[in-house]
Amino acid sequence: METMDKVSLAAKALEQGKGILRLAPTWVPRSFCVPGRRIKLHPDDYYVLGGQRGGIDERWLSSTTPAKNGPLTGENEGLSAVVVNDGTTEEQILLKDLIDELKGAVIGDRLWNEYGSWPMYSKFFDNMGPLPHHIHHSDEYAAMVGQLGKPEAYYFPPQLNNHGGDFPYTFFGIAPGTTKEEIRECLQNFTKGDNKITNYSSAYRLEPGTGWDVPPGILHAPGSLCTYEPQKASDIFAMYQSLVNEAIIPEELLWNGTPEDRKGDYDLLVEVIDWDANVDPNFMQNHFMRPRPVKAIEEMQAEGYVENWICYKSDAYSAKELTVLPGQTATIKDSAAYGLIMMQGHGKMGVWDIETPSLIRYGQLTNDEFFVSEKAAMEGVTIENKSTTDPIVMLKHFGPNNPDLVL
Numbered sequence: 001m002e003t004m005d006k007v008s009l010a011a012k013a014l015e016q017g018k019g020i021l022r023l024a025p026t027w028v029p030r031s032f033c034v035p036g037r038r039i040k041l042h043p044d045d046y047y048v049l050g051g052q053r054g055g056i057d058e059r060w061l062s063s064t065t066p067a068k069n070g071p072l073t074g075e076n077e078g079l080s081a082v083v084v085n086d087g088t089t090e091e092q093i094l095l096k097d098l099i100d101e102l103k104g105a106v107i108g109d110r111l112w113n114e115y116g117s118w119p120m121y122s123k124f125f126d127n128m129g130p131l132p133h134h135i136h137h138s139d140e141y142a143a144m145v146g147q148l149g150k151p152e153a154y155y156f157p158p159q160l161n162n163h164g165g166d167f168p169y170t171f172f173g174i175a176p177g178t179t180k181e182e183i184r185e186c187l188q189n190f191t192k193g194d195n196k197i198t199n200y201s202s203a204y205r206l207e208p209g210t211g212w213d214v215p216p217g218i219l220h221a222p223g224s225l226c227t228y229e230p231q232k233a234s235d236i237f238a239m240y241q242s243l244v245n246e247a248i249i250p251e252e253l254l255w256n257g258t259p260e261d262r263k264g265d266y267d268l269l270v271e272v273i274d275w276d277a278n279v280d281p282n283f284m285q286n287h288f289m290r291p292r293p294v295k296a297i298e299e300m301q302a303e304g305y306v307e308n309w310i311c312y313k314s315d316a317y318s319a320k321e322l323t324v325l326p327g328q329t330a331t332i333k334d335s336a337a338y339g340l341i342m343m344q345g346h347g348k349m350g351v352w353d354i355e356t357p358s359l360i361r362y363g364q365l366t367n368d369e370f371f372v373s374e375k376a377a378m379e380g381v382t383i384e385n386k387s388t389t390d391p392i393v394m395l396k397h398f399g400p401n402n403p404d405l406v407l
Contacts, residue, residue, distance in 0.1 A: 009091060010098040013084040014105065019376025020350050021106075023339070023369040024081045024092060025360060028058040028067050028123070032247070036126040038160045038226040045362040049074070056362075057128075062339025062371050062397060063121035064096035065233040078235075080121075083365060095371065107337045108374030111399050120317040122230040122339065122397040124160065130167040131222045132249050133197050133241035137257050138216040141272050142236045144259045152231035153289070153311040154222070155211035155319065157395065159343045165224025166245065170212070171201040172220050172287065174278040180270050187240060187266050190254050194243040204284065211289040213313035217274025218287075228310075228341075230317040230397045238272070289313060291321065292407060304328030305383075309407065310395070318402045322383075324392040329384040334377040335403040338396045342368035345392035348384040350376070354392070 013021055027041065031054035035046045039059050046055045053072055060067070060078050067078030081092040095118070104112040111119065136150035154170075174183065178200045186197040198221060204212075206225045214220050219240060239253035255263045262268050280286060291308035293300070300306050304325050311319035322340075324330050324347070346355040355367045372381060385392045398405075 009084055009093050010101040012086070013082050013093065013098060014102060014373065016084060016351075017370075018351050019373040019379075020352060020381070021095070021098070021371040021373070022083045022352060022367070023062065023095065023371060024083050024365055025369065026060040026063055026078060026080050027056045027362060028060055028078050029053040029056045029069070030058065031069070032249070033057045033131075034128040036128045036165050036224060036226055038162065039124045039126045040357060040360050042359055042361045048362045057126045059124040059126075061122040061124070061341050061369060062095065062118070063123070064094075064099060064118045065121050065235065068235045080371075082371070090365070105375070106371075106373045107399065110374075111337070115400075117233065118399065119233050120230060120397065120399050121233055122228060122319070122341075122395075125222070125227040125229050126160070127222075127224055128165050129224055129245040130169070132239045132244040133171055133201065133219050133221040134237050134239045135219050135272060136214075136216050136234075137236050137238070137272055138274070142216075142234065142257065144262070145236070145257055147236045147257070148232060148234040149216045150232050150234040150236050151213075151215045151314050151316045152229055153211060153213045153314060153317065153319070155228045155289075155310045155321075155395070156206055156208045156225045157228050157343055158208040159393065160226040161208045164206070165226075167224045168206045169203040170206055170221060170223040171198050171203045172212070172214075172218065173201060173280065173283050174219060174273075174275075175200050175202060176279045176281050178279065180275065183273070184266050184270050187254070187269050190242045191251055192242075195241065197241050202283075204288075209291065211310055213287050213289060213311065215274070215277065215314065217272065217277060219273065219278055228319070228395055230311050230319045232316045238269070240269070287313065294320065294404075301325070303330055304385075305330040305332065307332070309405070312405055312407055316400050318398045318405050320396045320398075322394050322396060324383045324385045326385055326391055327388050329382065331380040331382045333380040334372075334396075334398075336398050337372060337374040337377055338398045339371045340369070340394045340396045343393040343395060345385060345387060345390045347386045347392050350381055354383075
């Protein structure tokens, strides 16, 4: 009976939104991070889950991927929920459950037949300081612990970066000329205080309105800008830096993602590094991303909008920034399903009111996050900007191999 209820609720949600699902905010704490307080959560709510859980410094978007936050992880933590209005009451169903029930009717047969799930998610990552130099494993090494590899991308939305935090610079890669023995020595020194691994890296100043692509196997220490982060549906990582911002990183995080029988094997940690990609002398040229117009800007402006690719160097995901100009109505067609988050403005999108809240209480519903089915995306989503002065700006995250991504 429960399954029948889910089917009817899922179908009702898809029908109610005419192919566009309204999502509830999904907040995720990190015990080792200090919130940057730029993701619109009420100031009283950043530590609402208690001191042990740490501060909330992430909001996960269009997520069917559970957060891996240790033994205290809450039920359904990291999983997005769809809001269904049943006439008199509002009910919720997990986006994961809805997609499992309706399959290709939501994400399209192309993705469902290949992955059997929604294979990406995005998030806002909002930390006051930098993260430790760390790595995400490739599929090959993640498979050793039964997980998927994790490519990810960064975009720094101007709307969420009124301040840069403590360290708005990201270390990427390994300086050319560094030897594997030098990195191995840093890893062996993990428990001796500062293992100084960033001595062998380069830091890049982060610029709002731009982004970076980070394939698996790349060492990176994300800086303190608030970041929009599309990524593959995985939460695998290992921390290779032992001290950051005067905080000690537990040794267990160095061996995170390592099979039990290989823990203590520093050669394996070095092997996980995609060495050639890390020491690439053209690293910035190959990974930095400035926005690229989807088509001629004059042509788009004549139709009332401007749309840019903001994440476009990976086949595991892609992302766009859509601006609908003040007082304009635009119908936007895409060839794939996508999630979206409002960054600025208000108006109508299909049957939904859309708006950008400035402050959100923990547990409060919003009208700023949605998921657009493949069918609705292909037919075209009509967005009406009811303001005479304020643009509507939204970020759109797509799954693998977006048919429209031709650069």
